[in-house]
Amino acid sequence: MSLRPEFRTYHFAGHDEHVLCFGTASNRQLLIVPPLFDEMNRCRRMLVQAMRELAGRDVGCMLLDLPGCNESHAALEVQSLSTWRAVVADAGEQLGATHIVSLRGGTLIDAGTGLPLWRLAPVKGASLLKTMIRTRIAGDKEAGRSTSETELLAAAQSGPIELAGNRLGPAMVAELASTEPQDTAQLVVRALGQDISGSPLWLRAEPQDDAAMSAAVAADLDQWSASCGG
Amino acid sequence: MPFVPDSVETTIRELLVDVLGVAPATVAAMTDDTPLFGALPELDSMAVAGLLTEMEDRLEIMIDDDDIDGDLFESFGSLVAFAKAKIKE
Incomplete structure (x- = not known):
């Protein structure tokens, strides 16, 4: 071996x-x-x-x-x-x-x-998603931009969004929000x-x-x- | 199982060890006045994201990000007080 x-x-x-x-x-x-x-x-x-x-x-x-x-x-x-x-x-x-x-x-x-x-x-997928959304919001805040979870989730319905260095498409965001093991x-x-x-x-x-x-x-x-x- | 208030403090101490990797002895020595944000190098704005989600999971609370301001992580006592207030809601 x-x-x-x-x-x-x-x-x-x-x-x-x-x-x-x-x-x-x-x-x-x-x-x-x-x-x-x-x-x-x-x-x-x-x-x-x-x-x-x-x-x-x-x-x-x-x-x-x-x-x-x-x-x-x-x-x-x-x-x-x-x-x-x-x-x-x-x-x-x-x-x-x-x-x-x-x-x-x-x-x-x-x-x-x-x-x-x-x-x-x-x-849960929702916990992973929430942490990534919070990371994105914190990063934006440090860069002087104000972003909300509602805005991000709305944008994710029509196209990819960038969360904590990951470019996630609509299907991934929706499935993370709703999937449990x-x-x-x-x-x-x-x-x-x-x-x-x-x-x-x-x-x-x-x-x-x-x-x-x-x-x-x-x-x-x-x-x-x-x-x-x- | 609902959390009784004096287990909240224990849970917050465990969170600081688990999420931030702070030495257990350092966390055990914290009092209400121990400063957190700006005093603990492990606690930056990115780490806060993970800390909040774990607080929600372990304390079975929901945290609205609009509730969060700089004072929340000012001291160990302010963080515990915030968590206790959320549990009562």
Whole structure:
């Protein structure tokens, strides 16, 4: 087994999207659906450390780039949660996933695969949207402009709006406002602080890591994935 | 489960640790007069966005952004008082 990262791709809507993989020869292949938007960046190091730990336990894992995010060449403004839900299901098949792992906003798009599903700290789309709207308003205020939530949401009905560095189209804004994690069969939900000890890195203004949390996530995922699916 | 007032302060302390990454000992030592905005480097206007949303989720309140002015984050005491007032609404 190798602890070196490997890079694979999946194909969706005319683009090859990047997937960071460890332990590609292992029987278990966990597909990790990242948090959304800025929370993905804040959690990436913790997740990749957990992936290395998993590979050390002979559990393969794959971290998706969603279209429009990270290294993707696709435009973000044409994406929606429905599209990303289809992406997760499609990529899971293309990459041979045996289990699905998601956290935070990833739990809004993880329910279409039929595979065993592990969630950490699920969040409502409306909370993610609200934080991004507040960030936009605060940024505008510092630049001397006054913007209201009502104005932004009205503008988002007819075209893309820029929220906290993300250019989001009407479908994405509408779906974020109305989507909560869906219950599925074979679902386990872990709460931070109760089931997994660690810090809510996704909330932090500055990206940080948490080696103990990565180890706790990996140990729990190893035990869970050995008990179901595959 | 509705929040009783004296758990509000505890929740706000947890929020400052969780959202801002401030050391737990620093937060535990805060009193009503401890200044926040301008005194805590972690608390900038972007961090405020995340703090407000987490306050809504954890305290089960709705915060109208029109209610927010500079005084809200002036001190630990002003933030706790704001949260308690929102819970009563």
